[in-house]
Amino acid sequence: MGEEGGGGSCGTTRELQKLKQQAMEYYRENDVPRRLEELLNSTFYLQPADVYGHLANCFSKLAKPPTICKIVGKDVLDGLGLPTLQVDIFCTIQNFPKNICSVVISTHFEVHENALPELAEAEEAERASAVSTAVQWVNSSITHELQGMAPSDQAEVDHLLRIFFASKVQEDKERKELENSLECSAVPTLVPPVLPPPPPPPPTKKKGQKPGRKDTITEKPIAPAEPVEPVLSGSMAIGAVSLAVAKACAMLLNKPLYLNIALLKHNQEQPMLFMPLLMVSLISCGKSSSGKLNLMKEVICIPHPELTTKQGVEMLMEIQKHINKIIEMPSPPKAETKKGHDGSKRGQQQITGKMSHLGCLTINCDTIEQPLLLIQEICANLGLELGTNLHLAINCAGHELMDYSKGKYEVIMGTYKNAAEMVDLYVDLINKYPSIIALIDPFRKEDSEQWDSIYHALGSRCYIIAGTASKSISKLLEQGNISIPKSNGLIIKHTNQTTMSDLVEITNLIDSKKHITVFGSTEGESSDDSLVDLAVGLGVRFIKLGGLSRGERVTKYNRLLTIEEELVQNGTLGFNEERTFFYFNEEAEKAAEALEAAAAREPLAPTFPTQGVEESAETGASSG
Template sequence: MAASRASERSAREFYEMKQRAVHFYKENQVPEKIEEVLNNMFHESPVDVYGYLSEYFESKAKPPVIHKVSGREVYDSKGQPTVQADISCIIKGLEKHFSTATASSYNHYPDNIPLEKREAEEKERQQNTGAAVSLINGQLTEALCGVDPTDQKEVDDVVLTLIDKLKAEADQKEEDERLKRIEEELNQEPKEPAKEEKTISPKGKKKAGSARSVIVALEEPKEPLYPACSAACAVSQAVAMAGAAVKKVEFYEHICNAAGNVEVDVFTMPMPMVSVLSSGKPAPGKQNLIKELLILPKPGLPLEEGMKQVTRVYHQIGKLLFSKLGVPGYYVNDNGTFTPQYDRQEQFLDLVQEAVTALELTPGEDIYIALNCAAHEIYEPEKSKYEVMTGMLKTSEDMIEFYADIINRYPAIIALIDPLRKQDSEVWTKLCERLSEKCYIIGEHVYPRVERFVQEGFGELAASGASLRLHQMTTVTNIILAATIIKEEASITAISSVPGDTSDTFLADLAVGIGATFVKFGAPARGERISKYNRLLRISETLKEQGQLRVHEGFAFPVKRPPTPPPSEGAESEQDGSK
């Protein structure tokens, strides 16, 4: 009897399990899908039967979601600590690593800052990197768990919302502590004020401070950011790469789709602005104006030919410097550029033109020049003037004629980057009116953070274009939004690397995906620079094979003129009377 009851129980359990199986497979439409794929496979007769089945069932799997975000401290090209992020997703029920991205670090101060400031910045960088890694491994991985990696905007919104929340909490805590200190000081016994000694100024001499003060427009102070903000840049890049991997498309295509350009079937390769010479105020020599001299190939050339030309010019410059200055002339900086000690701007420009001519090329036809002036670094606040050379000072108005003269003497110059400070907005407008017909006026430092540019746009500084950099709190979504704003203003976009770069090739795909006109990755030297140029070459080759490549026909200079003033009340009344 006991054996019979056990057998009945076993049969009942087996029957119930069969019923659950029937319900499970029916609920998930397994029989219908099996029948469908078997019928399709029979008619199509694929060579790889199991590969066909694998592709079919993968298309029916649940979409991948972010499962884990991991952060770690690594080093950039200058040996400085920075943040790296990994993205792991759940796909087909299993956890899988999808992407790794490293944030480029940014140096707020120029290279010639005092040692104390440099040490303070290094300490702050170390603390901020550690805070970013902790944020990624803690609250960010929790916030992004289960989010679709192909939805770049949602991911970036989650990241920035969390950072803004943490910053608000930190600011409130700091304010509470400040008020507490003030209250404690007020509760202390008041001290007798020290008697002020009367100072008698010598007869006939004015008291100190009695002279008329000069109003000086000072440079904007360093913007306070949340210490862990670089987590946003690293995670945004890593998720963008994961999204492309999930969709099984080229990364630049994924960026293009994220920008809302779903039906784009042709891409235009950005033109390389290749750095060849560096100088500026922090460098030796009396010349201050040219911080960076860049060269560009002729528009319309295939990228591989253009890169070959500018690379030949770069190496020819090195040979000329070696013949003129010996081994020291061949030294390069962190950017890969040569750094000769020259006293005049003409020496740099003549050197480049000599190198171009030696290769039987023509300046202004085969090779063009761009100047990164970094005007904010050569401005003397006490004198309210720009020190273009040691001892040579120019007012902002003088700078217009100064630039016009240089461009007239060297017509190969087709771009000026940061020719004036942000504070000289009126003169900036006059400069654009004077030169924008034949020269790009591009803002880089005047638009310090992409997030602010998205909020404010060009503002009072209407320019031919803007140079966008991906670092700190900048996300992929903000780069896309900024590029859209620039395009709506009929201006051009340049994608630039920063001094503390990494070997990641992210920026190359980003530039192609958003349709940037120029890229500024540094010299054709050093691994972190060359990796991006090589990636551009690979993208160009792929697009050419697929018939999706379009080349630039020529330089199109967006003419920027001051806005037309509204008509006066008297003019309006005259017009009304004539009617």
Template sequence: MEPGGRRRQQQQQRRLQELRREATQYYQDHRVPQRMEEALNALFPQRPADLYGELANYFSKFSKAPVICKLVGRKVLDGVGQPTLEVEIYCTVKNYEKRICSTVMSSHSQIPENALPETTEADEKERNDSVNTAVEWVNESLNMMLRGLKPTDQCKVDKILGEYFTKKVEEKKEVQKQEEEEEEEATLALTSCTPSATSLPGKKKSAKPGKKVAVAERPIPPAEPAESVLRGSVAIGGTSLAVAKAGAAVSRIPLYLHIALLKCDQDSLKEMTLPLPMVTLLNCEKISPAKLRLVKEVMLIPPVQLSLKQPSSQVADSKKGRAHNTGKKAPLKGKYEILTGTFKSPDEMVDVYVELINKFPFIIALIDPLRKEDRQQWSNICCALGSKCYLIAEDAATYISKLKTDQNINVPMCSGVVLKYINETKVSDLIEVTGLLDGQRHITILGSPDGESSDDSLVDLAVGLGARFIKLGGLSRGERVTKYNRLLAIEEELAKNRTLREANLEFIAFAEESQPEKQLSDVLPPPKQDSLPPQLSQPALQVHSLPAQHADLGHPN
């Protein structure tokens, strides 16, 4: 080679080295984009337009991890046409703003079906105002507070959300306290100006003794007051779930795996179990109005051996039913109305369920067989039927944030609880509560709220948290079918990766002596479990818990 050609070759090599150094510097401080293009073109002379080759992939590891740059909240409609919240997450990925994901929260209503029109109208107005407040929280306060955080740092995000929610609760208490003080001052001023008003209390006192006697005659505690919901609280749950979805997206893993990794370490995730779906077959309130009050729904649970894709005809011959509270009053005090005009005492209700399970052994679950306040009978029914079926509390477990008390689960003695992702619930709350449930040998069921959306994140949550069942309702609406299809997709993916483990149904033998005043972890005997009876290894039907409605106490919620 001529000296001139050798010099040119050396110069090209030196130039190439300089370009490589400058390219590295670009990915470290983003200052030389033009030189980066020159470096890639020099390294790929055959493909000068290919700026995303091996060198680009190599340098991408020097880029910053994605961080949240913007939250967008908007009001949308859920599956039943009620307003609810959608939260979008935008992240800065390789110096560019990119929309990562969105989530639509399900709405939940405490208004009974037979509520007065004015009550329903007030609830709709409150729901609309709550969603508007939630949209404001997301677009303003939460947008600023979470900016710059990694979407994979779920614990830190949920801590900030929890602190913000606590602050809002305290602000509401202060406002209420001030309003009460102003109202009290106004009442005192009115009383001082009206002398005849002083005689009224004396007249009322004579009527109080009779009322006290009536209260004392009630055999079980009155219904617990409905939990108050802070206006705008759905912004907390919606943002937490949206961040979890964004964390899974930037990690390039499915949401269910991201949730599972948040709950436990990598080594314990060699295999995963799918939750068994509870599919509603019959709604007894619509089929037989004002007649059958013991059973609200009959639900099908496929046997553990069958794939979710196998035809439903294979499980049609043996069905497991379940019954649920109807919320209707009976005219007699202290008794449950199981049929129109047929009443049973709390003690007799246990005998009713024992007879039902003995007659229909394919019933493997009862959901809310008794009022949540009737803890003594919950203890009795668990001792009588705990080794034969699951006794599940749903009404008692609506608010996840209320379940945690001193590392215990504050529900009646039961086999498990139905959890619903609503309002201020955070992903970290679900992980903590299900961890406590696992430690106390409860089973976890994730259920859809009343106003469910088409967002299928609930299925990923159920799989990632290791729920035993998922309660989605019947295959009758698009938002439900979407969730069932997601469950099928996850089953196919786990089977393909050979990480699908067959579910195991085992019932708990509870202690014979009931101690309702203590937490469940205090009264359960040493771990002793009875395997599923042989006949239940075949297709079976599940029964939703029977309607526990106390006659004179109104709706159990």
């Protein structure tokens, strides 16, 4: 017993001697005695507390850099009171764990205000499952995968997150295959029934036969809706953790998040930063409104590029105040006609509205012109000119307009148009209102032929932008093709498995194709304002945050104003040499040449000028 104890004591002594030897070597290598002597000499007249502070700073410089020690996922509520994911990052700093930051990611789910109860319940259950799975991933596997990594190593963090996500996709695929095989084995083999022979094909027209009336009205059948891109339950954990790591790195380096993102995009070279142009939703009169008009899910205002963000927000706030006054104003008594109508066809009925989840007013309109005339009138009263001081964009939400039973778009309640007629409608709309410089999702993504048609008809006068009609960022990067459907630009959002590296890659791809990038918020937003930093850091052309109401959206506008102030104070705010909205790519130039050739034969509405705003003001033409 004594010998064993003695042996243990010797072993302990040897270990202590080894540790002392390592400590001495460390001190010699880092010249600690000299540093302490210099420090003590320099702090001779300081108080003991100050000496301790200086000593702490000295040793902090010798400490290991911060590393991730824990990541915590939580189930929280977004701006609509619906569940979403929060991620907290903890780092080891000088041997102590410290909570560095937290982020909240928005879900990809759309908000359906008039959804059927059974559909609403199913989506609610799907959302809850997605969030709980994400929380589980973050608190177990992802924490284990990223433990010990430096937050500054964003590329490696995103690489590990991609590998982790790919493994989860494979697990889900194998699980579904196993379930299908079990179902097939459980079903007894049945003799297939004898099917009746197919009906004979319709008689073909002979050559030279004149088409009858029925043939002339035969329309090409619409393409069926493509299956919705699958979203793996829990995938929001990937995007949230990637963003949280980027934010933690920025905070540890005492830098704003937008600068950290810009350095990622520009390979750590200090870039000149630009403020994205505002796309602010003023009113909504789509299918969720009580009026007959379905076409305009959002009527969006875009202040002129030469205005600062602050000036643009102040101008749009004035317009919104006037809209609110019109909504609240009681309508004068009107004498009813014999048929009981009150002049609604002339747009004189009382406009009523309610606040939308998008942060703008949902109003009732019965004609396409009515919301545009409303804004036009308000601008005139404020001394503003559409097409000069500000421009418009329309979110058409084409996928919401299709009536599959009729195979047509229901533009106004009871008024249906096929895809070809929709092209004519949009051309007429832009001809009549040239201040509209962007159409978002004018068609479903399946109507590729009509996307081509409208791009060549209007692509030199307004942006044709794919939002919901575009594929997800992961699919776009996988295929490397952003030209389907044919458009001038894309709306991208930070959701699901989209990492910071993915955002850098997709914006570089869009820039290389001379398309424009619109960074958009989701329908169900949270109060986290990080996406504003992402938009500024990535250098996108436009930012689309919804309206100037609701806390979760106003928070982001306030963040925009703060960033603009910081860039001005630091002298790092750049000014784009292009003083107009539009720039041509090769295909748009060809379309413009075709339009000019047509204009030589027949007068058309004014086209997009490419000169500066001063020339536009002198000539009275629209600068859009």
